[in-house]
Amino acid sequence: MSEATISRPRWRDWFSSHPETLSLLALLILCGAMLLVSDRFFTLENLSNVARQVSTNAIIATGMTIVILTGGIDLSVGSVMALSMTFSAGSMLAGAPAWLGLVIGLGTGIAMGAINGVLIAYARLPAIIVTLATMEIPRGLALFYTGGYPQSGLPESFAWIGRGSALGVQMPIVIMGAVFVAAYVLLTYFPVGRYLYGLGGNEEAVRLSGVRIERFKLLAYTLSGLTAAISGLVLSSRLMSGQPNAGIGFELDAIAAVVLGGTAITGGRGSIVGTLIGAFTLGVLNNGLNLMGVSPYTQKILKGLIILLAIYVGSFKRTDR
Amino acid sequence: MSEATISRPRWRDWFSSHPETLSLLALLILCGAMLLVSDRFFTLENLSNVARQVSTNAIIATGMTIVILTGGIDLSVGSVMALSMTFSAGSMLAGAPAWLGLVIGLGTGIAMGAINGVLIAYARLPAIIVTLATMEIPRGLALFYTGGYPQSGLPESFAWIGRGSALGVQMPIVIMGAVFVAAYVLLTYFPVGRYLYGLGGNEEAVRLSGVRIERFKLLAYTLSGLTAAISGLVLSSRLMSGQPNAGIGFELDAIAAVVLGGTAITGGRGSIVGTLIGAFTLGVLNNGLNLMGVSPYTQKILKGLIILLAIYVGSFKRTDR
Amino acid sequence: KRAASEGKGGGKARALRIGMSFQELDNPYFAVMKQAFDEAGTSIGAEMFVTDARHDLTKQISDIEDLVQRKVDILLLNPTDSVGVEGAVREAKKAGVVVIAVDAQANGPVDAFVGSKNYDAGFLAGEQLSKVLEGKGEVAILDGIPVVPILERVRGFKAAIAKSPGIKLVDTQNGRQERSVALTVTENMIQSHPDLKGLFSVNDGGALGALSAIEASGKNIALVSVDGLAEVVGAVQKGQVFKATVAQFPRDQVRIALGIGLAKYWGASVPKEIPIDVKLLTAENAKGFAW
Amino acid sequence: MPENLLELRGISKRFSGVVALDSVDLTLQRGRVLALLGENGAGKSTLMKILSGAHRPDGGTIRLDGREVHLRSPDEAQALGINIIHQEFSLVPHLDVVENIFLGRERTGRFGLRAKRIMRQEAQAMLDRLGARIRLDSPVAQLSVAEQQFVEIAKALLRQTRILIMDEPTATLTTDETARLFRLMRDLKASGVAIVFISHHFEEIFAIADDVVCLRDGRVVGEGLVASYSARDLIRLMVGREVNHTYPPKAVGPRRSDGLEIRSLQRKPHLPEVTFTVRAGEVLGIAGLVGSGRTKMVRALIGADRAHRHEVYLRGTRLKISSPADARRAGIGLVPEDRKRQGLILDASAPENILITNLRKVCNPLWRFIDRAAADRISREHLRNLAVKTSSLRQAVRTLSGGNQQKVVIAKWLNADCEILILDEPTRGIDVGAKAEIYRLIRELTARGFAIIMISSELPEVLGLSDCVMVMRRQRVERFFDRGEEVTAENIMAYATGGNHV
Numbered sequence A, B: 001m002s003e004a005t006i007s008r009p010r011w012r013d014w015f016s017s018h019p020e021t022l023s024l025l026a027l028l029i030l031c032g033a034m035l036l037v038s039d040r041f042f043t044l045e046n047l048s049n050v051a052r053q054v055s056t057n058a059i060i061a062t063g064m065t066i067v068i069l070t071g072g073i074d075l076s077v078g079s080v081m082a083l084s085m086t087f088s089a090g091s092m093l094a095g096a097p098a099w100l101g102l103v104i105g106l107g108t109g110i111a112m113g114a115i116n117g118v119l120i121a122y123a124r125l126p127a128i129i130v131t132l133a134t135m136e137i138p139r140g141l142a143l144f145y146t147g148g149y150p151q152s153g154l155p156e157s158f159a160w161i162g163r164g165s166a167l168g169v170q171m172p173i174v175i176m177g178a179v180f181v182a183a184y185v186l187l188t189y190f191p192v193g194r195y196l197y198g199l200g201g202n203e204e205a206v207r208l209s210g211v212r213i214e215r216f217k218l219l220a221y222t223l224s225g226l227t228a229a230i231s232g233l234v235l236s237s238r239l240m241s242g243q244p245n246a247g248i249g250f251e252l253d254a255i256a257a258v259v260l261g262g263t264a265i266t267g268g269r270g271s272i273v274g275t276l277i278g279a280f281t282l283g284v285l286n287n288g289l290n291l292m293g294v295s296p297y298t299q300k301i302l303k304g305l306i307i308l309l310a311i312y313v314g315s316f317k318r319t320d321r
Numbered sequence C: 001k002r003a004a005s006e007g008k009g010g011g012k013a014r015a016l017r018i019g020m021s022f023q024e025l026d027n028p029y030f031a032v033m034k035q036a037f038d039e040a041g042t043s044i045g046a047e048m049f050v051t052d053a054r055h056d057l058t059k060q061i062s063d064i065e066d067l068v069q070r071k072v073d074i075l076l077l078n079p080t081d082s083v084g085v086e087g088a089v090r091e092a093k094k095a096g097v098v099v100i101a102v103d104a105q106a107n108g109p110v111d112a113f114v115g116s117k118n119y120d121a122g123f124l125a126g127e128q129l130s131k132v133l134e135g136k137g138e139v140a141i142l143d144g145i146p147v148v149p150i151l152e153r154v155r156g157f158k159a160a161i162a163k164s165p166g167i168k169l170v171d172t173q174n175g176r177q178e179r180s181v182a183l184t185v186t187e188n189m190i191q192s193h194p195d196l197k198g199l200f201s202v203n204d205g206g207a208l209g210a211l212s213a214i215e216a217s218g219k220n221i222a223l224v225s226v227d228g229l230a231e232v233v234g235a236v237q238k239g240q241v242f243k244a245t246v247a248q249f250p251r252d253q254v255r256i257a258l259g260i261g262l263a264k265y266w267g268a269s270v271p272k273e274i275p276i277d278v279k280l281l282t283a284e285n286a287k288g289f290a291w
Numbered sequence D: 001m002p003e004n005l006l007e008l009r010g011i012s013k014r015f016s017g018v019v020a021l022d023s024v025d026l027t028l029q030r031g032r033v034l035a036l037l038g039e040n041g042a043g044k045s046t047l048m049k050i051l052s053g054a055h056r057p058d059g060g061t062i063r064l065d066g067r068e069v070h071l072r073s074p075d076e077a078q079a080l081g082i083n084i085i086h087q088e089f090s091l092v093p094h095l096d097v098v099e100n101i102f103l104g105r106e107r108t109g110r111f112g113l114r115a116k117r118i119m120r121q122e123a124q125a126m127l128d129r130l131g132a133r134i135r136l137d138s139p140v141a142q143l144s145v146a147e148q149q150f151v152e153i154a155k156a157l158l159r160q161t162r163i164l165i166m167d168e169p170t171a172t173l174t175t176d177e178t179a180r181l182f183r184l185m186r187d188l189k190a191s192g193v194a195i196v197f198i199s200h201h202f203e204e205i206f207a208i209a210d211d212v213v214c215l216r217d218g219r220v221v222g223e224g225l226v227a228s229y230s231a232r233d234l235i236r237l238m239v240g241r242e243v244n245h246t247y248p249p250k251a252v253g254p255r256r257s258d259g260l261e262i263r264s265l266q267r268k269p270h271l272p273e274v275t276f277t278v279r280a281g282e283v284l285g286i287a288g289l290v291g292s293g294r295t296k297m298v299r300a301l302i303g304a305d306r307a308h309r310h311e312v313y314l315r316g317t318r319l320k321i322s323s324p325a326d327a328r329r330a331g332i333g334l335v336p337e338d339r340k341r342q343g344l345i346l347d348a349s350a351p352e353n354i355l356i357t358n359l360r361k362v363c364n365p366l367w368r369f370i371d372r373a374a375a376d377r378i379s380r381e382h383l384r385n386l387a388v389k390t391s392s393l394r395q396a397v398r399t400l401s402g403g404n405q406q407k408v409v410i411a412k413w414l415n416a417d418c419e420i421l422i423l424d425e426p427t428r429g430i431d432v433g434a435k436a437e438i439y440r441l442i443r444e445l446t447a448r449g450f451a452i453i454m455i456s457s458e459l460p461e462v463l464g465l466s467d468c469v470m471v472m473r474r475q476r477v478e479r480f481f482d483r484g485e486e487v488t489a490e491n492i493m494a495y496a497t498g499g500n501h502v
């Protein structure tokens, strides 16, 4: 029999099994700081305001988390978002009812994600280069389809998902919550979740365990396409228009949220909860710096520094040498 | 009794030891296509034109290759480039002679790269998030320093490195060549090269072999900062002005060049030669599509598709299950 | 900290709060606007807030929301997308903020729009170009970010050259209004159209990239553009390659917008649109012009 | 009469030129254990990977119950009841024990939700039967090699199995752990499962196997009932020559005074100090149960892991070691326990791996660039001296067999000209031929004045090779047998298990 390895201190265990706790700590510290410098930060109004602003990125970041957990990356989210927006808006302007426009938008996202998935899972091409390419293609399609003009004048019935509210909570926040819960349940309570984590941890091991890894890679990218579409539709409903040049650079925000949330960029370790925290960290940052009336140039600098700080705080769990 | 080993077919050997050959194939095919569709493509004038345009990306991509070989990534190149441009331009407008402006620009790049390196190698923070943050900071500094204005009206003596020519070859091309050769020699003929490759192959094994891996990681990012600066200075000499908003999105072009060149995004395998090929592939693509007068929107679509094609051709070496 | 100390709105009359949301700030045209804005604001002792949307509509919406949170009395809005900002405009109005659109029109209940006549700008540039080319020759457009003002300029330019049948539009490429990008794009256009005679850039930033390319190529291509950037004015005076730029008046736009905003804030009823004329600058009249 | 459950006919496989299998035939029968024998690189694992769907054969047929089957993926093989315990573990580092055991075959409840409790119970039960005490919710990354082996075993045993392949499952197990495993295998036999058992330990083969098949260079060179063979026959079969597996003579004559003196090594404040000395020209064997802290201790010694207290002297002078680089400068090298993860750059060639410990040696003294000729010459020497088999100097070490990989790692430290060599489980998973060579090598080195620390979980090896023996238990040095003291397997085990106290 082998000797039991000496049990390491409780809190070490806690952190290594809940990497997001430290991200949460960072977020709380940040909020504390904001509280001190701006009296307006901690008003219910402003907080729901922040939540609404965060939703766009948070929804995309949910799909991004899944992809990154599998050890991949999806740089195409911004363009996919734009394409879904324009297609659904276009269809509605062509007379389609809101629900159909919605379906078309979501369909577009799913299709684009699936294409990424097939190229990565079945053609076994590197994710970063595939999605680098699909960063161009949907954007091109969106611009081509709209001629660069925003698709405006959507039917009022479409306004609800972006501007309406359920039980007093604004829809974007509700939808963000729903997407987040769905992803959490999927990753935590279903076997699929283990496979997705496993892919990032040791792909070959998962394959040898008798899992059809291709399917689950495909799933991951499809979901990422879907969340990009959802985020896009919420946005286009808030704007009541489809934007062919929306979402430029969103992939970086999403990745930042994921990694700030304590998910390993190499995959295998991390959590959806962390990502939500990460997204809020970024949101609070933007909001707070605006409230403080910091000049835009200085904002960039501070934002960078604070991200470094946050990740540094978060990194203490990893110093395990 | 030695292992029964059939001497493997020559070309097999060649490909697996020179992954870039397939990238070269892709490039040649592409050129062939361009030749067919545009009579103007294969004029000496246009080719040197292409080479000049490629230089900006190729120089950055050289440093990026080194970073990626170590298993890292550098997203900050675009901003570092901008900061070097503005600082050197600023100093020259303040009366510094061209050579000093040059030194200041290069120094800025080296310093920024070193900061990345320290944070990644010694503070052991994930490269992608560190450079995501340093994507913001130098950009902010550049804008802060210039107030958003391009720094124009540089001394004529500065024009040479961007507009002059040596032995009938335009300087940007000469410089690209020099950077490229330097990197090639470093990686191929010096111990450093082995360490850098090793880091990407198996960091822990290299560390246990008694190599001070931190130093070489630091080196990699410093070099990346340097190449970003060089590229920036050439550009600002061509524009005769320092642009605080230059280089946005350049990191993606550089990464594309590296990966198209057959370097594994996970590090350990690849080559500088491949990167040059990759950069030219992208350059020929842009140039060719322009020559053909393809509309900007359609260009995005085609560009994406062709990148996919190229990487697909290049991927055949990897299928070995 | 400032925000903390002056935060409480009630009690003694607090300084006027004025916010301006820019679509971008890493471009001299808008940097000048910011300057004018800061000057004007300080001269009336107002508390100023500036945000930069970096051409990201979502960020601009957030910026506006944040400024409303900050309880600004007047909001100068330079929309990155005229339609997209509508929702945010409504929010602002609901919060009782005076909203003035600057440089580009914004949908929704804005109190006034102060901006250049972009169609005219494009048209004037077009006319001048065909004049320089004596009504014949190949021309190309160096396009930019697809937002209404830019699209308007292109529309105006096309309308102008359409009047002289000898002028042939052979190419349109996107220089992203950015100098280094415009440089390569132009180089390629020159390559693909050896007898290109004229080029219209939708803004001066891009035009300067094009200028480098044309000069390097040593070809004789007439360049016209829109904005009136100092550097360009200089080039126009030389009158070799850069034939003309159609000047806008960013400072005046901001000053007038601010004035209108104050008037509205004090209760005046103000005109819905204040179009600012643009001015064609050529070698003759360019001397001494500055924003 | 026993009917054939599975028949492999003419199976061939080549990896980019390397012929791993050359038309191999193999027959499995219900309720029997077949021992698969062969040198490192003979093709055992490859054959089994084909049988378990991980690799696809280049040629040949597989018949299950007389019907031909095509195993296109591990998934399909497992669907047919073919399960394998992999030599290289197929575990996901950040998933916990239970998740790994049931990966791909989760027990699910309502709505297809994971039935956590059920899985925990089943896993616990199986691990108890194996006699492994492992925290079910600790990520396998934090488990020791031995513990990971148990997880790998449990993983295979908890799947519907008609054919069970065990690729060197005992490499890290102690004798009574192995005995327990064998009991389990006998139960499976009784229930009609056909088992393929791969091991380099003959006593195990004689203890458990009914039939034996021997591979050499990818071909079957002998098969039959185990009973009809003696150990010597089998060795001759697999190596193709006589191997004298008597251990080379130990150090004799006057002891040298110089060596490495560990006055005080303490990994963490709450852990005991370790103190010992190893002299030049001698082998210090470190015995202990897996998990007793040997690897961790030496890792701390060379600065690979942080040490709370580190007071080490070489020839009377204190060594400042805070990183493996310091250790290398001081002339100390570690051949790590886990070749693939810690010892080798798998995609690099043997020369690249060997030279990396000391590239200066092959550099042009003036310009400091690598002198290709010198590099090739020197690495050739090393490869020749250690009789490493490679098809070419450029072959990636990934494709070398275990024994050859191990030799490459040792060559690294010979190239670094170190004088103190630490070998952690140097013969794990290595065939008798290669073992004998490594034993001989170790003695050559001591003869050249090396001081050698050898961690091993194989008692015979420790006894046969060491001049001094140190026994560790619970991170503590339990007993140090100096040269000349009488050491037996019994009293080593006594100290290793704490049996000496009762």
Ligand SMILES: Nc1ncnc2c1ncn2[C@@H]1O[C@H](COP(=O)(O)OP(=O)(O)OP(=O)(O)O)[C@@H](O)[C@H]1O
Binding pocket: B003, D015, D016, D018, D019, D020, D038, D039, D040, D041, D042, D043, D044, D045, D046, D047, D087, D398, D399, D400, D401, D402, D403, D429, D431
């Ligand atoms: N993935 C691979 N790529 C290339 N060659 C391989 C690969 N796997 C195995 N080989 C080669 O195939 C041959 C057989 O290897 P295999 O692992 O089957 O031997 P083995 O009998 O299992 O050795 P060991 O006893 O060390 O486990 C060896 O020469 C090895 O170098």
Ligand SMILES: Nc1ncnc2c1ncn2[C@@H]1O[C@H](COP(=O)(O)OP(=O)(O)OP(=O)(O)O)[C@@H](O)[C@H]1O
Binding pocket: A005, D141, D142, D143, D144, D145, D146, D288, D289, D290, D291, D292, D293, D294, D295, D296, D297, D299, D337
């Ligand atoms: N909790 C842990 N976290 C990280 N690595 C570990 C942990 N436990 C063990 N390891 C590593 O796993 C390898 C083997 O673990 P193991 O427990 O067998 O080491 P050990 O306690 O020294 O046992 P042995 O005495 O058999 O070497 C060593 O490299 C050790 O550093």
Ligand SMILES: [Mg+2]
Binding pocket: D044, D045, D046, D087, D167
């Ligand atoms: Mg094997």
Ligand SMILES: [Mg+2]
Binding pocket: D291, D294, D295, D296, D337, D424, D425
């Ligand atoms: Mg060990």
